[in-house]
Amino acid sequence: xxxxxxxxxxxxxxxxxxxxxxxxxxxxxxxxxxxxxxxxxxxxxxxxxxxxxxxxxxxxxxxxxxxxxxxxxxxxxxxxxxxxxxxxxxxxxxxxxxxxxxxxxxxxxxxxxx
Amino acid sequence: xxxxxxxxxxxxxxxxxxxxxxxxxxxxxxxxxxxxxxxxxxxxxxxxxxxxxxxxxxxxxxxxxxxxxxxxxxxxxxxxxxxxxxxxxxxxxxxxxxxxxxxxxxxxx
Numbered sequence: 001x002x003x004x005x006x007x008x009x010x011x012x013x014x015x016x017x018x019x020x021x022x023x024x025x026x027x028x029x030x031x032x033x034x035x036x037x038x039x040x041x042x043x044x045x046x047x048x049x050x051x052x053x054x055x056x057x058x059x060x061x062x063x064x065x066x067x068x069x070x071x072x073x074x075x076x077x078x079x080x081x082x083x084x085x086x087x088x089x090x091x092x093x094x095x096x097x098x099x100x101x102x103x104x105x106x107x108x109x110x111x112x113x114x
Numbered sequence: 115x116x117x118x119x120x121x122x123x124x125x126x127x128x129x130x131x132x133x134x135x136x137x138x139x140x141x142x143x144x145x146x147x148x149x150x151x152x153x154x155x156x157x158x159x160x161x162x163x164x165x166x167x168x169x170x171x172x173x174x175x176x177x178x179x180x181x182x183x184x185x186x187x188x189x190x191x192x193x194x195x196x197x198x199x200x201x202x203x204x205x206x207x208x209x210x211x212x213x214x215x216x217x218x219x220x221x222x223x
Contacts, residue, residue: 037212047152047160047203049212060210064115096160101150101205102171104160 002027004097004105012091012112018084022097022105023077030055030075035100038071038082040093041107048093052100053080087112116140118206120215125223126194134218135186136204142185143206149187150205151180154217164189196222 008020022036029036038050051061053071061069065084073080084091094107117139126132136149143149151164162171164180167187177193187204199222204215 039214046217047214049205049214052212062211098160101152101162101165104162106159 002099002103004099004103006095006097006105006108008095008108008110010109010111012087012110013114014088014112015086018082018087018091018110018112020082020095020097020108020110021079022081023079024099025078028075029073029078029080036071036073036080037098037100039096039098040091041096042090042093047096050082050084050095089113116206116208116213118204118213118215120202120204120218122216123219123221125221126191128194128196128222130194131190131192132194132220133183134189134191134202134204134220135183136188136206136215137186138206140208143182143187145182147187147206147208149180149182151178151187151189152203152205154201154203155199191220194222198222 003025005023012018035052035054037052041047051069051071053059053073059071068085070083089112092112094109096107097105119137145167149167153161163174163178168180179190181188201217201219203217
């Protein structure tokens with residue numbers, strides 16, 4: 001089973017860009033036909049789907065976030081990434097990456113604050 | 115915006131049976147929504163128990179089962195164990211995007 005690990009800054013200033021990476025180990029991100037997802041969870045609240053990218057590079061995004069989100073894949077580094085721009089305090093959450101729908105990362109807390 | 119609805123909380127006795135449901139504001143949930151069920155426990159990674167309505171992963175305990183029931187997706191736990199106390203989320207596919215339910219907090223008491 002592949003393993004996923006999120007990484008990135010734990011603190012982002014308002015109006016700046018949140019950037020996270022999900023490193024995949026135990027298998028190649030480009031083998032098979034899989035979707036790779038980003039999900040987030042504000043403290044004490046439920047899960048929110050952010051978006052996904054297919055192995056071949058096609059993407060789908062949550063309509064409520066689509067104008068601010070970019071998900072990309074780097075097969076040479078066996079990882080995929082999330083960029084969320086113009087962040088506000090409402091974007092403070094634990095961010096998870098996942099392979100649909102089997103493997104999950106442990107999650108990483110991102111706080112938006114000046 | 116589509117809304118996916120779950121029971122906010124349920125309580126079950128050890129050894130008992132409980133069914134969690136997942137409804138869509140857009141109508142009956144069918145296999146085409148590829149319902150999935152996730153388990154979340156404090157301090158642990160999220161775990162997918164059921165995918166595509168009824169399919170289990172190798173790590174899914176046999177007491178968990180997924181189904182489509184009365185226009186909803188359902189997760190049934192038979193012979194509940196204390197360690198099943200957790201939050202459970204359903205997830206539905208809407209043609210290019212996914213939507214989570216609000217989650218069910220299951221208490222084993």
